[in-house]
Amino acid sequence: MTRRRLRGHPGPSDTESRRTAFVAILANVGVLCAKGAAALVTGSAVMLAETFHSAADVFNELMLLLGVVRSTRPADALHPRGHGPDRWFWSLLAAVGVLVAGGLASVAEGVRAALDPQPLDHAVVGFVVLAVSGAMEAGSWFVARRQLHQDAAAHDVEVDDLIDVTTDPTPITVFFEDSAAILGVAVAVVAMLLRVVTGVAVFDAAGSIVVGLLLTWAAWRLIRLNRRLILGSSASPAVAEQVESVAAVQSWVADVTSVDVLVVGPGQVTVELEVVPRTDLSIEHVVGRVDELRRLLVSHEGVSSVALTLVPPPAFDTDEIGNTPDPYDARESP
Numbered sequence: 001m002t003r004r005r006l007r008g009h010p011g012p013s014d015t016e017s018r019r020t021a022f023v024a025i026l027a028n029v030g031v032l033c034a035k036g037a038a039a040l041v042t043g044s045a046v047m048l049a050e051t052f053h054s055a056a057d058v059f060n061e062l063m064l065l066l067g068v069v070r071s072t073r074p075a076d077a078l079h080p081r082g083h084g085p086d087r088w089f090w091s092l093l094a095a096v097g098v099l100v101a102g103g104l105a106s107v108a109e110g111v112r113a114a115l116d117p118q119p120l121d122h123a124v125v126g127f128v129v130l131a132v133s134g135a136m137e138a139g140s141w142f143v144a145r146r147q148l149h150q151d152a153a154a155h156d157v158e159v160d161d162l163i164d165v166t167t168d169p170t171p172i173t174v175f176f177e178d179s180a181a182i183l184g185v186a187v188a189v190v191a192m193l194l195r196v197v198t199g200v201a202v203f204d205a206a207g208s209i210v211v212g213l214l215l216t217w218a219a220w221r222l223i224r225l226n227r228r229l230i231l232g233s234s235a236s237p238a239v240a241e242q243v244e245s246v247a248a249v250q251s252w253v254a255d256v257t258s259v260d261v262l263v264v265g266p267g268q269v270t271v272e273l274e275v276v277p278r279t280d281l282s283i284e285h286v287v288g289r290v291d292e293l294r295r296l297l298v299s300h301e302g303v304s305s306v307a308l309t310l311v312p313p314p315a316f317d318t319d320e321i322g323n324t325p326d327p328y329d330a331r332e333s334p
Contacts, residue, residue, distance in 0.1 A: 004300050008156045008165075008238030011301030012267030014072050016147050017170040021065040024174045027140040028057040031133045031181075038129035041122050044195075045113030046188045046207035049106035050133070053184055053211060056101035057177050060094035064170050067091055071266060081304060084265015085230065091169040092226035098177065099219035106212030110205045117201030126192055134185040141178035147171040156238060165236045168266040169225050180218045184211040235261040235269050243271055246297060252289045254278045257311055264304060271297055271306045279313050286310065 005011055032054040039047040067090030073083045148171050152159045155166065163172055191207025194200070234240070244259045258274035275293075277286040287310075294306045 005154070006239050006300050006303070007242040008236045009154075009242075009261075009267075009269065009300075009302055012072075012265075013147070013151065013154075013168055013171075014068060014266075016150070017168055017266075018065065018068050020144050020147050020171050020174050021061050021068060023143045024061045024140045024178065025058060025065065027136045028054050028061060028181075031136050032058055034129045034133055038126045042126040042192075043118045043121055044123075044126055044188075044192055045109055045118070045204045046191045046211065047126050047129075049109050049208035049211045050130075050184055050188050052105040052109065053102045053181060053215060054133075056097055056105075056215075057181060059101065060097045060177065061174065063090045063094045063097070064173055067094075068170060081264045081270070082268065084268050087266050088169065088226050088229040091173055092223065092230065094173055095219050095222035095226055098180075098215055098222065102180075103212045103214075103216035103219055106215060107209050108212075110208030110210075110212060113208060114202055114205035117205070120192070120195055120201075120204065123192055123196050127189065130185050130189050130192075134182060137178050137181040137185065141175065141182060144171050144175035144178055148175055155236065157236075163221070163225055166225075167229060167235075167263050167268070169222070169229065170266075172225065173222055176218045176222055180214050183214055187211055187214070229263070233263050235263055239269065243273070243297065247273055247275055247293060250289065250293055252278055252281055252286055253293075254313065267302045268304050269302055270304055273306065273308045274311050275308060276311050276313055 032051065035047060035051040035054050038044075039051045067087040070090070071082075071084050071087035073086075075082045148159055148162060151166060151168070151171060152162045155162060157165055166172060187207050187210050191203050191210075194203035240259045240261045243261055244256050247253055247256045247259075253275050255276040256273065257276060258272070260272040261269050262272070264270050290308055290310070294308055297303055297306045
């Protein structure tokens with residue numbers, strides 16, 4: 001049975017993220033082997049940079065897959081809210097890997113090739129390998145792109161805005177890596193073609209540097225995304241508005257004074273509510289309805305817990321009845 005979802009919050013997408021990462025790994029293993037062989041045969045600096053790029057992609061996507069697997073482990077005594085943040089940790093390492101093993105290594109290789117150019121042999125082999133690599137990268141790119149569109153629709157945002165609201169960095173990381181890989185292949189083709197036509201080795205070296213700068217930009221965007229998630233953030237305003245609307249329509253609720261929806265894992269949130277009950281209802285009746293509201297909210301996809309506090313109405317004066325405990329304070333958790 002499909003659970004309902006809060007508007008703007010799709011809940012976990014573990015199966016899709018696992019599939020996206022796995023497809024990317026398969027594609028990049030084949031690409032890595034082909035590019036590595038071509039780099040040895042041709043002696044091209046930009047082809048060697050592309051080999052570094054693919055090696056980084058394989059390593060990074062293995063970390064993404066590891067993060068997806070580890071983040072789905074059930075909650076335990078030491079992790080009562082689950083292991084969801086594990087995915088953000090491994091995704092951050094993958095982003096740093098793109099920066100170091102892909103971006104900086106490619107720039108360094110380009111500088112080395114400019115200072116000490118090597119002859120270019122069997123250029124046709126390089127062009128064939130780049131064409132095959134581009135096709136394989138495009139297949140993985142389309143899988144990641146499809147998940148991005150699905151996630152954006154579930155979040156009720158445009159695809160371009162998904163990076164600012166998503167809690168699952170896996171599909172975005174794969175999409176960025178594959179986009180950079182496709183552009184890198186295009187740069188490598190142009191660089192090798194210019195070197196073959198002109199005989200000037202600097203074009204090959206420049207292509208390697210451009211690939212490195214491209215990867216550096218992608219890595220910076222991914223690092224910022226994972227930093228936002230690790231430091232903790234609230235869900236999008238649309239999610240909080242939906243939670244407030246669910247509580248406000250309850251017949252015993254006079255007002256909702258505070259709503260906090262906190263992200264605790266990929267597709268997982270906790271809800272904290274402060275609610276003013278109607279004054280014409282008995283305390284026993286109100287307390288009996290608290291658990292109903294909690295269960296209603298937890299029934300939504302991705303809502304892991306609810307803390308609900310009953311707030312006295314503005315006219316309620318505790319000084320007139322003595323220092324008795326506040327009867328409108330009740331916290332519930334699953």
